[in-house]
Amino acid sequence: MSTYLRRYWQLYFLLILPIAYFLTFKYGPMYGIQIAFKDFNFFQGINDSEWIGWDAFREVFQNQDFYKTLRNTLMLNFLDLLVSFPAPLLLAIMLYEVKAVWFKKLSQTILYIPHFISWVIIGGIVYQVFGTQSGFVNNMWMALGFQPIPFLTDPNYWLVTYLLTGVWQSAGWGTILYLAALTGINKELYEAADMDGAGRLKRIWHITLPGLKTTIITLLIINLGNMVTIGFERPFVIGNVAVQDYSDVLSTFVYRIGLESGQYTLATVVGLFQAVVGLIFVLGANYASKKSTGEGIL
């Protein structure tokens, strides 16, 4: 054992800070979850605050806003999946069929860019493009003689705006995985199809899509696993008071009741609910993935 240590101590030495990081900043907050069962206030601290059992859970589950944000989270994620999931698949197939290498490279470079833009900036762009009075789209729309469309202030139109910005931001980036999977397809299959006189669409249908099947299923399952997890920034930045009934989701709800109103216990309960249900979804998705593709995602 001591020779082992003498030989490998440097490796363990390297691990000290990273492990300390995980214990402090990842497991530390997990210790803090007990706030959900305590009447927490800062003066007493986590340990000295009084236990209240499941009281806070009862309060949350009687809260109408909680159900509203839960519904919105599921609704936004589900619609997002419907709209944003097929987009990169289609784009990847289109890119794959392009023969001119320079055009393909150029398109990819441009399509990836939105992924690197922050939601705050996208929020700014969305306002300039979709604003009711002076937005780009409405200017053109009104020039054609139509009434302006309230993209940002009417809940139904807001949903469209929310979904479109999601596609815009992520569709290009999402093609990477599909393109990677496509490099694995045997080129001889295409040649054979050519010989048999199959057109391009037939080739896509009979060779390309089956070649992507595993990737599609895996990504779909991962997405389903993330149904209750929703990023904070996108709904927070694109949402506004006028559409709050749709834009308020679990993460913004936690932020609002926790950090803005200081109801730490309630907010922790909602966060814990989200984490536990999210974990169940992810594990379920992993199980489904193992069943269907023979490979887990974990």
Added chain:
Amino acid sequence: MEKIADISKTTAVKAKTTTSKGDRIFDIVNITLLSIVVLVCLIPFIHILAISLSSARPIMSGEVSLFPVEWTTEAYVKVFSDMSMIRSLGFTVMLTVIFTILCMAMTIAAGYPLSKSNLKGRGFFMVLIIITMFFSGGIIPEYILVRNLHLLDTMWALILPGLISPFYLIIMISFFRNIPESLEEAAEMDGSSHFYTLWRIILPLSLPVIATLSLFYAVGRWNGFMDTLMYINSPDLYPLQLKLYQLIQNNMASELMRNEVVGSAQMMPESLKAASVIFATIPILIVYPWLQRYFVSGVMLGAVKG
């Protein structure tokens, strides 16, 4: 004679398959559709750029679409002479650089030992790390931790909590594992210590993954917003995104108010908002092309062994 006929036949077949009419129509439709998608990606940026370079009058009357009208660089002059904006940019650059360096140091320090399958306790450490990918304490306990560590309203609140991304760490580990072991063994034979091997042999071979992950960490910090909103109060420590957010919130408020009180609110000129958006985007667009060739392979690496 027969042979020649044969050859001409095969070339004819080839020519037919590559330029058949249906094929050409497909290509034209495909390229056209892709071009439209690419333009849709670009147009918002071009529009913002046009707004930022236009005068207030044509902007308000909705004349500006893709080209600046009544060209002026006034908005940029204002952004660049706004000291708080420059300070915010400087702070964000510094924050991003420090963050990225520390993240990479930590990710490499964790990744190298964990790439050794014969390291005792490796399985335990991996489980410890992977759990954090799927379960977390949530933002309130995280906020309370940061507060208890007295990090609130310091730049460390924006650095320390995000030092290692488990997902990027796994990419790092799988990259290290693909480096031929014989290289390290040879170094070990020569009496090289692990530190030395890591520094002189492993890291020089890992530039692609280092570049990729650095880009991801840096972009994540540059674009990061939620934690700045939670942890930072003092305007001196406002990163760009937080500063921009205030402009945008101002946008939203004015968008809502316009229906009632037209023009009564003191609004920031549109061109100034647009110029600020461009101002915060440019640095990413400058770094991006340099690192692009790396990150595609990096993402695939992560996808293969997720």
